[in-house]
Amino acid sequence: MRLGIDWGGTKIEIVALSGDGHELFRKRVDTPRDDYQGCLDAVKHLVQAAEEATHATGTLGLGIPGSLSPKTGLVKNANSTWMNGKPLDKDLEEVLGRPVRIQNDANCLAVSEATDGAGAGAHVVHAIIVGTGSGSGIAIDGKAHLGANGIGGEWGAITVPWLKPDEFPGPDSWIGHKGVIDRWCSGTGFQLDYKDRTGTLLKGHEIMDLKRAGDPVAVRVYEDYVSRLARALAMSANLLDPDVFVLGGGMSNIDELYQDLPPVMLPYIFSDTFDTPIRKAMHGDSSGVRGAAWLWE
Structure with missing residues (x-):
């Protein structure tokens, strides 16, 4: 099972997909604006909800409105400015106890549509x-x-x-x-x-x-x-x-x-x-x- 999270400025959403892309679970919550720790907690609770509903553990990918700097490893260029300068991947790995992969949200859109969408x-x-x-x-x-x-x-x-x-x-x-x-x-x-x-x-x-x-x-x-x-x-x-x-x-x-x-x-x-x-x-x-x-x- 693959878990995906879209961390946006107004909502944080999770989806659980089977290996063939079938949707198993979906949930969204309002983004705790200007609250970095609150956002980390929201992600944790969404992952727990998805895995409890599906009775399975999944890999986790995250789309954010910014990107990780290859030089510092910190978030940069995010219009959700409260995440800028944060080691988001390391913080999430500590909270969730597993590796995560993080990409810009528009890159995630491109990958999705290139995989099984309009592209x-x-x-x-x-x-x-x-x-x-x-x-x-x-x-x-x-x-x-x-x-x-x-x-x-x-x-x-x-x-x-x-x-x-x-x-x-x-x-x-x-x-x-x-x-x-x-x-x-x-x-x-x-x-x-x-x-x-x-x-x-x-x-x-x-x-x-x-x-x-x-x-x-x-x-x-x-x-x-x-x-x-x-x-x-x-x-x-x-x-x-x-x-x-x-x-x-x-x-x-x-x-x-x-x-x-x-x-x-x-x-x-x-x-x-x-x-x-x-x-x-x-x-x-x-x-x-x-x-x-x-x-x-």
């Missing part, structure tokens, strides 16, 4: 989270591509490419740079863009309801979002040229994106043709937790 069988999968934040992961032949410094696929820290005059320099972000993909291509960025123009904070699906009803502000916010995400994807296409893009996170549920993104990308693609598919994550918002379990495959 199954593809050589290179670029998986992108467009949820609370916007990160990405790369899977090559089903394995996460980390890179020499453990930052492979970290597109969230990059400024949205081909900035337009009225976009420059862009809004501030927790990363410390302006106009980055994490801030502008996330679901949070979509909501904040609408708030900046109207003074009202709505949820993403509420903005889309207004857009579909023809509200001019919501239409403009959506069009600008599509433009920014399309430019980010075009940058990846020019640099990585993956076999497939897979979108996960809340914004990936907007069906219009899959029709609207490709034509907006085309002017930025350094090729006379572009037919790389952009697909919704087959396993939805649970894909990352499945990918964490597959880290032991």
Whole structure:
């Protein structure tokens, strides 16, 4: 049995998978925000619940919104900032009494979708989270591509490419740079863009309801979002040229994106043709937790 945990900013989820990928158990709890020890305890209790329910012991993989530094072994670049600088793997191994494998949550998404999802069988999968934040992961032949410094696929820290005059320099972000993909291509960025123009904070699906009803502000916010995400994807296409893009996170549920993104990308693609598919994550918002379990495959 393989256990996977997705440690996110708002929830911590566990899944137990059989050897053939059949789901045996699933549970999620709210993330104890700004409470590192509380998060460790939550993981421990979830593992205990999974193993009590299945009457089995499993390997454990963990997806986090950051990564382990290959130099220090400490968590870095996590937007759940209270885990930064912590020896998470060692702390969890002490709490659980077993080895753990930890990967960036977007890498887990990529592994999941490359294994038995929307990118199954593809050589290179670029998986992108467009949820609370916007990160990405790369899977090559089903394995996460980390890179020499453990930052492979970290597109969230990059400024949205081909900035337009009225976009420059862009809004501030927790990363410390302006106009980055994490801030502008996330679901949070979509909501904040609408708030900046109207003074009202709505949820993403509420903005889309207004857009579909023809509200001019919501239409403009959506069009600008599509433009920014399309430019980010075009940058990846020019640099990585993956076999497939897979979108996960809340914004990936907007069906219009899959029709609207490709034509907006085309002017930025350094090729006379572009037919790389952009697909919704087959396993939805649970894909990352499945990918964490597959880290032991």
